Amino acid sequence: IYDLENLNPDDLDMTEQKILSYIAEVRSLRAYFYYNVFEIWGGVLPLSTGVETDIITGSVSDDFDEGCQIIYDFIMTELDETVDLLLTNSVNRMNQAANRMVKMRLLLNSEIFIGVNKYTECANLAQEILNGSYGSYQLANKYQDIFAFDNHNCPEVIFAYASDGPHHNAGWIRNMPFLPYRISQYLDYTPPNPGWNCTCLVPSFDNSAN
Numbered sequence: 001i002y003d004l005e006n007l008n009p010d011d012l013d014m015t016e017q018k019i020l021s022y023i024a025e026v027r028s029l030r031a032y033f034y035y036n037v038f039e040i041w042g043g044v045l046p047l048s049t050g051v052e053t054d055i056i057t058g059s060v061s062d063d064f065d066e067g068c069q070i071i072y073d074f075i076m077t078e079l080d081e082t083v084d085l086l087l088t089n090s091v092n093r094m095n096q097a098a099n100r101m102v103k104m105r106l107l108l109n110s111e112i113f114i115g116v117n118k119y120t121e122c123a124n125l126a127q128e129i130l131n132g133s134y135g136s137y138q139l140a141n142k143y144q145d146i147f148a149f150d151n152h153n154c155p156e157v158i159f160a161y162a163s164d165g166p167h168h169n170a171g172w173i174r175n176m177p178f179l180p181y182r183i184s185q186y187l188d189y190t191p192p193n194p195g196w197n198c199t200c201l202v203p204s205f206d207n208s209a210n
Helices: 016-044 064-085 096-108 110-114 119-130 143-147 172-178 183-187
Strands: none
Touching: 016 064, 016 096, 064 096, 064 110, 096 110, 096 119
């Protein structure tokens, strides 16, 4: 982010808006990664957005609840400040709807994170996505299309991970927390680390309802 912020768009034959879009994409991804770790560790996380490498930061606060509020506010601010600069319907990149979905997860779990019920805000934001405020999406004709090799063409997919053979070895921290226990049955593939089944809802049955 620091490097992008200090680039001269003219030197790269780019517009300033394009640079701002790239910065927004990286900031949104950072917020997304922070959310995933926040969901597991809560307010004990460090919060560092600088470029120093000789300083190891500690927890953002000695008080767990205060730390939760600080991390929560940071993620929310990053998402809200960047959403309008992002692309729409770019399923293999951070986009406006994906940004809003991360915010939805934050709102959905708000009562656990900071003790404040924000279910109504979460539902309203979900409806905005359905209404096309952040891109054009619709339900897939078949459930399996969501997980197909060409799922980047699926109208229901907002943000897709590569799931074809050449991209299976993507690293455990990127995929394992989001994959179901029975991933080998879904994709005919056994990953080097088992799916954790812990940060998203997954079907209890296989794709044939068995």
